[in-house]
Amino acid sequence: MTSSKSPSTSSNALAMLVAGCFFMENLDSTIVTTAVPSIARDLHVDATSVGVTITAYVLTVAVLIPVTGWLADRFGSRRILLSAISLFTLASIACAASTSLPMLVVARVVQGIGGAMMVPVGRMTVLRVTEKKDVIRAVAWLTWPALVAPILAPFVGGLLTTYASWHWIFVVNVPLGILGFVVALRVVPGRSAIPAGEFEPTPPDWLGLALTSVGIGCLVWGTTLLASTPVDVAQALVFLVAGAIGVTLALRHLRRTPRPFVDLRLLRIHTYAVALGGGSAYRFVISAIPFVLPLLYQGAFGWTPLQAGSAILFLFAGNLGVKPATTWMIRTFGFRRLLLVAHLVGVVCLLGMATFRPATPFGLMIVVLVLSGAARSVGFTAYNTLTYADVEKRQMTGATVLDSTIQQIAIGAGIALGAVAISAGRLIGAPTNASPVFAYDFALAVIAVVMLAALIPAWRLPVSAGASLMAR
Structure with a gap:
């Protein structure tokens, strides 16, 4: 039938x-x-x-x-x-x-x-x-x-x-x-639904898989240790170094073996490489925000967990509110312009969050959170879409595995960024008996700087990037 x-x-x-x-x-x-x-x-x-x-x-x-x-x-x-x-x-x-x-x-x-x-x-x-x-x-x-x-x-x-x-x-x-x-x-669909020529089986590259999995596992565990309290810096560094060595060996193997489980030649696709690098940096930053804000509300403002969680929902409101328009925005303004705006609005919102105080009108907080949520939704969707703009369907297995792997690392690293930045803010503020809010202000400012730096790959994109997706 x-x-x-x-x-x-x-x-x-x-x-x-x-x-x-x-x-x-x-x-x-x-x-x-x-x-x-x-x-x-x-x-x-x-x-x-x-x-x-x-x-x-x-x-x-x-x-x-x-x-x-x-x-x-x-x-x-x-x-x-x-x-x-x-x-x-x-x-x-x-x-x-x-x-x-x-x-x-x-x-x-x-x-x-x-x-x-x-x-x-x-x-x-x-x-x-x-x-x-x-x-x-x-x-x-x-x-x-x-x-x-x-x-x-x-x-x-x-x-x-x-x-x-x-x-x-x-x-x-x-x-x-x-x-x-x-x-x-x-x-x-089953495998029979995939047209001939659009499916290229991945070879069982066990050494590459082992090196990659061990390296990523060590990196994720190291970033988890950095985000924990108290921070075991020595143990975290050991795992991070081990992870870096494992990933380096994996990359060396993938470049040299004739049949790797992920073909690194995918990185020669300009839009894929930029979206993978810039998108990972972007996710790295936006993963830190839902981690830092609840701590600010509870640790510095004295709010309950439910109050803090409820306030974060306004980020969700911004995400949800702009989502129906993201497809239209990409097709109307193009990837490069939209990504630059998303980065800049995100930076402004982060600096705005760094001015939050217990006496700040909640209505003003809502405006900043909704705008931040909208910007992160637009930027994240644009990066994820651009990633596959010029990837052929036969390359999709390797492209999605590489993308998913790097995104998973970015999540853990983003949370670690927030935790380390808060700890650094406390150390800097300790000699002057700074307000508890200072550590969170410092962390949000650091995140804003990282987001601004992550704009560079998007800036280098050609105006025509992703044109193959613009057909209606």
């Missing part, structure tokens, strides 16, 4: 499904944070010990992402995506049913395995079946989870923990996972 759905309709349905999967994965990266005290009380452990459940999840995702491209090519994207949704959902049930910390950590590792498979495999599945003229719209769907989840997580986690129990932060995944699995059965 011939389907009555048009390719565009099928592509949109698939993009919405994958976006939902991304939302679950991104939400679970951070939602546990607000439930840490409750989990510690219930499992009879110290609150600092519960942090390993967050690290276990993030580290598993980071280490396994490079392997998922080969898995998708070997067993088919449909089979891997369905397995990922099932594994993530079952692991969520196990997390909610955990009665001890070791049990919860194991369940989180399994959940991370499912999450690692959902991220790049879902994206490559969408991009393989999406025509160039529809890529902007498809990527707009795929980017909102990474923008929204880190902002909603503190609020949702605080709400569920306060009025229900910490178990519910995992239980909410179950109906979403079941729905996602049923929809995936209907809309995810």
Whole structure:
């Protein structure tokens, strides 16, 4: 029987499904944070010990992402995506049913395995079946989870923990996972649906995969240590150096081996290289903002976690408000102009946040937060779309794996940036007995400078960058 759905309709349905999967994965990266005290009380452990459940999840995702491209090519994207949704959902049930910390950590590792498979495999599945003229719209769907989840997580986690129990932060995944699995059965195409010549299997480059996974794992763990309190600088540096060595060896191997699992010649595609570098720097910065602001509100202003989480929702309002217009804005103004504006508005908003005080009118805070949310949404969507502007479908596996891997590192590094900048602000302000607000002002100013520096790759883009996506 011939389907009555048009390719565009099928592509949109698939993009919405994958976006939902991304939302679950991104939400679970951070939602546990607000439930840490409750989990510690219930499992009879110290609150600092519960942090390993967050690290276990993030580290598993980071280490396994490079392997998922080969898995998708070997067993088919449909089979891997369905397995990922099932594994993530079952692991969520196990997390909610955990009665001890070791049990919860194991369940989180399994959940991370499912999450690692959902991220790049879902994206490559969408991009393989999406025509160039529809890529902007498809990527707009795929980017909102990474923008929204880190902002909603503190609020949702605080709400569920306060009025229900910490178990519910995992239980909410179950109906979403079941729905996602049923929809995936209907809309995810099999390998036979991919036209001949658009599929190029990734070779099983085990040495490259091992070096990359170990290097990324060490980098993510090192940045996690920098973001923890108290900071173990020596241990963090050991892992960061080990990670840098591992990644360097991996890059050397990928350049020399005749059949690497990721072809670094992708970086010769100018738009891909710029979007990968500039986009990662941009994500590095915007990942720090939802980390710093709740600490400012609670640590310096004395707000409750729920009040702080509620205020951060105005970033979400800016994201959501501008999202329907992002496709039109990209097609009207072009990638280069839009990215420059997003960077500059973001810098101004960060400097505005650095002036926040307990007496600052909340209405003024709302304006700054909404504008910041809108700018980050536009910039993030533009970078993610431009990444695949000139990538051929046969190159999509390597392109998505490399992009997903670097983005995962950027998230951890961004949170570490915020933590280190706050600590540096406290050290600088200590001799003069500076106000507690000073450390957060300093951190926001540092983040603003980094965002301004990240503008350079976008500035170097040609005006015609991404023209292949502008067909209507």
